Amino acid sequence: MTHLRFNAFVMNTGSHVHHGQWRHPAARQADFNDVRLWTDLAKRLEGGLFDAIFFADVVGLYGPADGSYEVHAREGLQIPSNDPAVLLSALAVNTEHLGLAFTSNVLQQHPFQFARQMSTLDHISNGRVAWNIVTGTLEGAARNFNLDNLPPHDDRYDWAREYVDVVYKLWEGSWDPDALVRDKQRGIFADAAKIHKINHRGPRYRVDGPHLPSPSPQRTPVLYQAGASAAGKAFAAEHAEAIFIIAPTPQVAAEGIRETRELAVRAGRRADDIKFYQGFAFVVGSTEEEARRKESEIESYISLDGYQTHRSYGARPDGTFYPPDTPLSAIDTNGSIGLLDWLRRSVTDREPVIADVGRLIASTARIVGTPEQIADQLVVWQRAGIDGVNMFNWHIPGSYEDFIDHVMPVLRERGLAQREYVPGTLRRKLFGTDLINDRHPAAAYRGAFTNADIR
Numbered sequence: 001m002t003h004l005r006f007n008a009f010v011m012n013t014g015s016h017v018h019h020g021q022w023r024h025p026a027a028r029q030a031d032f033n034d035v036r037l038w039t040d041l042a043k044r045l046e047g048g049l050f051d052a053i054f055f056a057d058v059v060g061l062y063g064p065a066d067g068s069y070e071v072h073a074r075e076g077l078q079i080p081s082n083d084p085a086v087l088l089s090a091l092a093v094n095t096e097h098l099g100l101a102f103t104s105n106v107l108q109q110h111p112f113q114f115a116r117q118m119s120t121l122d123h124i125s126n127g128r129v130a131w132n133i134v135t136g137t138l139e140g141a142a143r144n145f146n147l148d149n150l151p152p153h154d155d156r157y158d159w160a161r162e163y164v165d166v167v168y169k170l171w172e173g174s175w176d177p178d179a180l181v182r183d184k185q186r187g188i189f190a191d192a193a194k195i196h197k198i199n200h201r202g203p204r205y206r207v208d209g210p211h212l213p214s215p216s217p218q219r220t221p222v223l224y225q226a227g228a229s230a231a232g233k234a235f236a237a238e239h240a241e242a243i244f245i246i247a248p249t250p251q252v253a254a255e256g257i258r259e260t261r262e263l264a265v266r267a268g269r270r271a272d273d274i275k276f277y278q279g280f281a282f283v284v285g286s287t288e289e290e291a292r293r294k295e296s297e298i299e300s301y302i303s304l305d306g307y308q309t310h311r312s313y314g315a316r317p318d319g320t321f322y323p324p325d326t327p328l329s330a331i332d333t334n335g336s337i338g339l340l341d342w343l344r345r346s347v348t349d350r351e352p353v354i355a356d357v358g359r360l361i362a363s364t365a366r367i368v369g370t371p372e373q374i375a376d377q378l379v380v381w382q383r384a385g386i387d388g389v390n391m392f393n394w395h396i397p398g399s400y401e402d403f404i405d406h407v408m409p410v411l412r413e414r415g416l417a418q419r420e421y422v423p424g425t426l427r428r429k430l431f432g433t434d435l436i437n438d439r440h441p442a443a444a445y446r447g448a449f450t451n452a453d454i455r
């Protein structure tokens, strides 16, 4: 049996997923503006042989665009928040092996600039960056980027297809492998004949190129995706190398993984070109009793308001609230269809209602127990087909340290966690190669452009 992969799922903000926990006496996430909180965490994760630190991000507030943000501000619910890409350059120089993943929405940056930023980070980190491709669910974010409304759900994935097309052209096709010469004797820095314009012309973007950075170690960063709707799964099956799921049971995970792997094969890829990571939040105790005691302490800090506002299903488009007994089936959303579906499938004995949202999300994918019990559970999930764990936190510091110090040794003993890092880029660690494989659509642009446009 192969070992599992481990990502630490965080956000450059005070309250990411588990709202209210920042108030815990040991929690320091309220100090997220202090870069040392993150460099300390990154070093600790690297000491624990985590594969990557993965930053979520959004570029607007949750809920209706004109709605109140009183709860957001009170809870520190992803406001204030800082740009993860800037932070990653600090983490890159403080680590050697840890993968550095961040989320960037296709609406937030022009693809030419985004491709350049990514290549720069890939150079700085010696090939350890990953991009979580998101299409966004927030009306408020759309309004921050020149739009009147968030485009319809499936149209956002069409937008993403053009966006990735532009960045793949820049990363893979613009520079030949030997275009950077740097020959002091001959006085040649780079060979123009081997640097190509891409001349992209599409519905949203016009990009001539060439790409300004020379090829970085991975060229295309490792590609993460987490869409769960039909359109999201189809996009992920074509493009993602790592997919993030939060399935309510191993059976539901197995179903979704099988379906997406089949879609990938239909798109010309191999089933194992994609790694699946299930999200978990762990509560670890040396005895079951201790774990339960820690869980009740965590419960005492939970803010249900925070969870409900985060998921936005409590509010109508005009900002007024649904009554708490409204069935989830009565809610229409242009936001995350995948998440709404997940919520409906999580309550099986009755019709889930709005009042369930906070409670359900607070207890999502939570595993409580001794290190051995946690390892037993992870084996069940691994048999269902997951390749890795995307670990949420309750407290920074605290949650990752508990897992590294107590659970990792048991996992390592059972062959479920790596004993050392494979040297080299993040993609080499995960898949054995620095560059994206030939079956991926990005690879089609290698050697695709000529220098006919050089004048």
Ligand SMILES: Cc1cc2nc3c(=O)[nH]c(=O)nc-3n(C[C@H](O)[C@H](O)[C@H](O)COP(=O)(O)O)c2cc1C
Pocket (backbone or CB within 6 Å): 055, 056, 057, 058, 103, 105, 133, 134, 135, 136, 137, 225, 226, 227, 228, 229, 230, 231, 232, 233, 244, 245, 246, 279, 335, 336, 337, 338, 339, 390
């Ligand atoms: C583990 C995980 C992490 C995610 N991180 C982000 C994020 O950082 N920013 C974001 O806008 N969406 C994030 N999403 C949302 C998805 O990328 C996706 O946009 C959302 O599920 C809506 O797409 P869908 O309707 O196809 O499911 C995340 C989802 C999951 C499961």
